[in-house]
Amino acid sequence: MHRMNVLRLSLCAIVLVVTQTAVVAADSEFAKILTRIREENGVRVMDVRIHYEFSQEVLRALNNGLPIILETQAEELEPRSMLWDKRITTTLVRREIRYHALSQQYLVRNIETDSQVNFLTLSLAIDALGAIDGLPLSTGHTDKLKRYRIRTRLDIEGLPSPLRLLAYLSEDWSLDSQWQSWPLN
């Protein structure tokens, strides 16, 4: 399973590298993040591919019908001396994955748009969960060096109340990629 995931991620990365040059990747135990910047109708946008590695406890909860919400936050920053970095753009994507026992499918729902996609397998659902396309970046080129950063994490507050305290205390539920950043040309 793990090898398959690695393979899938590798393939995906290769495809992205072939199509674009500005492809970078970052790893964490919980999520491997791959980004690509491209131009769409003259506007710079960023595609993100995140491969999640859920813990067994999270998978068990998912298969027991618990909805799992994943929150991905992307920011474009302009570093400043003597001050904290200036945030130019901020995007928050919240997606929910849950198991539908009757149809035996995994449902991935974009919470902001309330759009839903069904998947017959978990791996496909997880892939779809981490596929975020067209994140907006600032327009125009400046001489100033910029950077962007991405963070994805499991939204503990989206879990049922009784689970939250345990989730805050348990490593199985502390799924957070932390901020991962790259320079932006």
Place this chain on the structure above:
Amino acid sequence: MAIMATQLTLRYKLTTWTSIGLFTLLLVSLYFLSNATENSAQVGRFYSWLLLFNALGLIVLATLIGLRVARLIAEYRSRVAGSRLTVKLVLLLVAMAAAPVSLVYIVSVQFLQRGVDSWFDVRMENALNDALELSRVSYEGRLRELARLTRRMAGSLSESDAPSLDLVDMRVSSSASSLTLLDQNGTVIASSDVDPTAIVPDRPPELVLRQLRNGYPYLEMEPISTREFQFRVVMPVDVLGPTGRNYILQALYPVSEQFSTLAGNVESAYAAYNQLAYQREELKLSFILTLSLALGISILIATLTAIILARRVVAPVRQLVAGTEAVAAGNYEQQIPVSGHDEIAYLVRSFNAMSRRIADARQAQRLSHDQAEEERAWLEAVLATLSSGVLTLDHDNRIGSANAAADQILNAPLTQAVGRKLQELVQEYPHLNDFSRVLSKQLQTPGGWQEQLTMFGPRGRQVLILKGASLSTDLAKKREEHVMVIEDVTTLIQAQRDAAWGEVARRLAHEIKNPLTPIQLAAEHLRKRCLSRVDGEDAEILDRSTRTIVQQVEAMKEMVNAFSQYARTPELKPEPMDLGVLVSEVLDLYMESLSGLTIDTQIEANMPRVLADPGRMRQLLHNLFKNAIEAMEGADRRCLSISMQYVGEESSPAVELEVRDSGPGFSSGLIDGLFEPYVTSKPRGTGLGLAIVKRIVDEHGGAIYAANASNGGAIITVHFLPYRDERHESPGLVRVS
């Protein structure tokens, strides 16, 4: 002190109200937390914040109460008044509250665990599984029908010349909501949708396309939303497309509303059950946590209430103890604020009345004492200024009090001998023997008494008049005190005698001196006329008689002159003079003229000068030395000792001149009237020498004493006041022999 107490009270009230406010918030928060634990839609999202708030509130509350408990323990260990009672009350109240609450907690936890476990039943689980399976069987049957229908449509399309055109008819006839013809890459060839606004048809997922490429049809019921489903059937169509590959037909069929609702219900119930089953332990933990928070808050509320109640109950007792301690320490102004109308308030009022009365009595006593002190001070001042001595003795002849005049008159430090027996003083000062004897006799006499006493002390003979009376202080114990007034009338008697003698001398000088000259002249005239006319025995008789008359008249003249000199009071011309120098000058005359006389002189150096008439002082010294030398006539050893020194205390300084001879001393019969005129032990003396000395001393404000030395000889001591404030600086002796 009062400000600090007010601040403490304010802080105490602030802490109390803060705690009560926090309690209220925690209780409300606990209520919401309880609802949130059940995953209530309204407050479920605030569960973590509520839990955090409750935990922090509990910690803050526990800290506040812990501080109070710590303070209470510190007071208990320091044995602060009322702390023991407070601790006992707090323990009692907390125990009374904690016991039932803990029991309810234990029962609730057990009930909770059993209750949560009872939610999960194998039969229910099986029923849900069966319901789910039944739903699947139901929709799978429908799916098979739809698959057959779709396969027929796919077959029709494969035989159709214009499959795109037939698609609309097929959708209408099959009641599909959407029919889409795609190639195997997923590219839409043709589409027909019940919704005319749907421009972009719903494409099958890549996985489905892959499955179709492998020759397997796709049949699934897909959830659109929670209670909305659709059937998706994807079949291969045996129509060779432009790419040379088969087409794919996707048919979307709507699910009936009834089936959707029922299937949605089954799915929801199954999912909810599974979720609960998965969270079973966490659910118990959450409920137990909520219960534990409630228990903690209840016990903390009980503790705080117990502390507040105990302090409120014990406060009057504490104040009473503090008030009692204050009264014991002498603070009789202590008043305790009264609150309420219970027995403790009555006790506080009684205490306040008691301390007020004590304070009033103490104030009255203080006033009385001050008044007595003032009167005593006034009396002492009066007694100190009295020239008469005042002495009190108790029933045991112990000296109760004495004034300075008594010290001076009796020549003994009676003021410093308060509390001592008079007999003890007699042993130290033997001259008080007669005085003590008279007192011993008179103190037995009831009522008042008076007696004249002649006493011989360091200052010579003294005539005292004693007046006494008894003061009864304790009639029950028959203890009496005696007060007596001592008056020294020696000087008065002496002055009266001096005045009498002065009058005698003046009269003598006046009455006798006048006829003496005519007598002398008459006798000389008689001698001159008659002596040449008679002869023989008559002449001898005449000569002897007239010579005797003349001689006796001369002697009488000398005597009258002496009396005249004693009687007259020439005007003094005092000036500061060194008495030691004058003593040396006068002594020089005697050292040169007399043989066989030893003169021993001790004159202290740097003596203060005296204010005196030099002529009168010279006469005084002559009389003293002459008197001493004449007293030593016929003695085996003739030694005249003269000493001068600075004596006396700071309050009564004096220059002392002491003249001591080695003669027989004063006879006891003579010493009483030694300084009176015509008192002499010499056969040819006029008896005016020491009388004149006494008068000169009196004229200069001095004092003279006469006494016999213990080793024989007489001592005359004269005291003069030093000139102004000249003080004795560096004593030293100059010896002249």
